[in-house]
Amino acid sequence: MRCLAESIVRERFLSNDNPKMQLKKNLLNFGLLLSMLALLFGCGESQDVWFSRAQQLANEKDYPAAIFELKSLLQEFPENAQARWLLATLYLDVEDGASAEKEFLQAKKLGVGEDAVMPFIARALVLQDKYDAVIELTPSEAVSKLGLAEIKASQAIALSARGQAEKAAQQMQDAVSVDSTSAWVRLMQARLLLREAQAS
Secondary structure (H helix, E strand, O other): OOOOHHHHHHHHOOOOOOHHHHHHHHHHHHHHHHHHHHHHHHOOHHHHHHHHHHHHHOOOOOOHHHHHHHHHHHHHOOOOOOHHHHHHHHHHHHHHHHHHHHHHHHHHHHHOHHHHHHHHHHHHHHHOHHHHHOOOOOOOOOOHHHHHHHHHHHHHHHHOOOHHHHHHHHHHHHHHHHHHHHHHHHHHHHHHHHHHHHOO
């Protein structure tokens, strides 16, 4: 049975009447509101219940509701690395690069491996147009071939944005040669080709 606090927040913030463009603004208010309601009502649900519900909502692509569930969980259990990592990936899905970067860094501090963090931080930085930071990323040997390819693809886009077309093309070629199966690599490759066509 869901706690009263959650029901109130859902009614206020997750109504179908709220336009999609208000998502980020609404999410900023969750933390404060959840803290207040938790003090008033308390939620006795376990971490597993919260996390499973968030996963189900994410699989259904109900990202606002999934983000809400994870933020609720982390209000009570801030050191849950798995929940923090999933929250970060959902922020990527809604293109909130700043929040994604923050949560991935927190997840890393909590013990999430570099291979599950670095490629996604690169994506978050690209979303924020932090191209210099993307270019400066130096993956360790702990990063898999897939992760390395995705970081290189992000760096190719960053180099292109900085006007270094030749280096961008070489970096993208390196990304494809490392692992061409990644959807992110293929997406960045298509984006780079589009930029090249527009520049010519």
